[in-house]
Amino acid sequence: MEYKGPVIVVLDFGAQYSKLIARRIREAGVYSIILPYNVPLEKIKTPNLAGIVLSGGPASVHQPHAPLPKMEIFDLQVPILGICYGVQIFAQLLGGKVEPAHQKEYGIAYLKHKGNSELLNGVHKETPVWMSHGDQVTAIPPGFITMGATENCPYAVIGNPERKFYGVQFHPEVVHTPEGQKIISNFVHTICQTDSTWTMGNFITQTIQELRGKINGKKVLCALSGGVDSSVTAVLLHRAIGDNLHCVFVDNGLLRKGEPEMVEKVFRDNFHINLHCVKAQERFLSALKGITDPEQKRKIIGSLFIEIFEEEAKKLGDLSFLAQGTLYPDVIESISATGGPSSTIKSHHNVGGLPEKMNLQLIEPLRELFKDEVRDVGKQLGIPDEIIHRHPFPGPGLAVRCIGEVTAERLDTLREADAIFIEEIQKAGLYNQIWQAFVCLLPVKSVGVQGDERTYKEVCVLRAVTSEDAMTADWFRFSPDILQRTASRICNEVSGINRVLTDITSKPPATIEWE
Incomplete structure (x- = not known):
């Protein structure tokens, strides 16, 4: 899905909380994506760019090869919020000073401010915040002012209101900062001047339209496990293309009690989806006979699943697309904390290399969503709570x-x-x-x-x-x-x-x- 509303870009400097920052921004009703800090400027500079967040990270700005953004981001004329390491980037690159903290702060501190800032509007004058830093800003850049402090951190909140650059030494995205969501909302709504247009209702409407246009009357194959991701994928696709969707559910004998019956009842009887159930318990148990090594179990189950899936696909014939329940965390590029080359994008394949093998185009309607957003979509699509809130279940099932x-x-x-x-x-x-x-x-x-x-x-x-x-x-x-x-x-x-x-x-x- 190509989202057409305002976008906040989170530049990731190797932070453990980058995904949480993006989720908090989305909770405020604004679409957010995560990009590596060293991504080409063109990827950041989109027509819909409303603001940038510089994430935290484990590095020090004084380390050799410290991860630093391109200076050009400060000329994009959009608001920027630096969090933890992000505020230190402001100081280091824009003429301030960063030094090791005399008293390192890990855990709860108490922020005091005078309330004269758009960023802290509506936040209590003294409020708990979560600190986790060894370095801190000791001199602010020209044009910046001090907006808040803690006992050991005199520049806990700084800002340049004219350029709409703000920095906080603490982590507003974590639950230990009770008013953190208010601070994030102030940034995205008041400072970036965005409305709450990112809703799952809007996502469903736009995605259905795009799926209809892309699929254009052709057939789609979907592997259905009964888990939340594949279930939401299937129901969303069915809303878009109806009987052109064919779901294959393999009962391998390794499922939880009542699971095969529940899948048939929900998807065939309630949603009236074309559901092809394959009873393959004997094939799986025969292949697993005498096997005790967990990795061998996984390989046997994975390859047999693909074999059965291919057999079913051949029976259906004339398929053009394969649908998978890939989520946003599966495709985010992970960042090296030392500023070195980023690792490869994590792939997520429910059915191995089937798209290439079967000459099918891949469709991943949920690839822009976090898990909590997928559950929200599922709820709005009428999927029962017993599926939406079901605990995670391993691919090899009860075998492991x-x-x-x-x-x-x-x-x-x-x-x-x-x-x-x-x-x-x-x-x-x-x-x-x-x-x-x-x-x-x-x-x-x-x-x-x-x-x-x-x-x-x-x-x-x-x-x-x-x-x-x-x-x-x-x-x-x-x-x-x-x-x-x-x-x-x-x-x-x-x-x-x-x-x-x-x-x-x-x-x-x-x-x-x-x-």
Whole structure:
């Protein structure tokens, strides 16, 4: 989709929060994109450019080869906001001074200001802000004035109102700065003079029009998993092209309890989408027989999925496009913190190299959206909450939660235990507070006593984490009552398990999934 409204460009200097900055700007109703700091000026200088944000970053402006923007960005006659490292860029390049801070600030500080600034309009005169810096501005450039300070940072907010250049040493984009969203809104609305035109309703309307024009009566193939990304992709496409969309859903026997039935009910019965369901449980289990290595599992499942998908595509014939649920974070170019060459763009292929192999054009209607925006689109399209807010699920499915060999019997055991855990979480009203929750079945057995008899059965582990983006995660603190009830139900209702453990490891050092 080619967005026609105002755009705020976030120049990324290797910050861990660049995506968060862009999301906060979009939450204010203004479209935002992330570009590498060293991108050619022509990519920044678009007709719709309304403002620029210089992100934070781990570097020091004094380092050799420190990442710095091209000086020409200061001549584009658009407002610029520098955040953390970004404010230090202003000072370094425009005639101020940056030095190591006498007192480094990490964590909460208290910003004091006089309220005479467009940037801080409506912000309390003393407000908590989140600091994370070793260097700081010690002299401001000509034309700049001081607008706010903390106890250890005299130039916490600076600005040149005439040129509409502003800088903050703290991070307004994080939740630890309670009035940060107000500051960002002031920048994008008051200073950049934009309206809140970026809405998911507008996105849906414009995307449907563009899809109709691009597809022009031809057939589109879409791999449907039942996850939020592929589901929203399918329903959005169906709104645009109707029966010219063909969705393929592969039931590989590695799905959660009730998942195949739910997919058929929602997409075939409710949305009346052309849904081609392939029952392939035996093929997958046969290919996985005797395999215990997780990487081998992934490769076998991935290649078999592509094989089946190709078979179905041939049956349909006369296809022109392949649709995928690629999201914006999948295609953002990552930046080297040292200012060196940026790494390659991350690719996201639900179905491997199929577009080239099958001579299909790729369609990615969600590639400009963040996950929370995709959920909003899904909600507006009428997709049920059970899909919209479903926890992430690995591509290889239960095969990588069934530690050791994957068999039909072990999968049934795992499926039942997992369903009980999720049911207890939902009953407690905790499901939407948790990023991911699931059960793993371990390749060990333990001795137990059930019904006055000795048992020797399998062991399972409960895993639940909170996270913002899955890059880091913390284990979720359940009450003992929920854990006790879950463990009791699993041991009583699932015939193959007599012991339940809880995983309380964060990421890092562990990953979220066990395999």
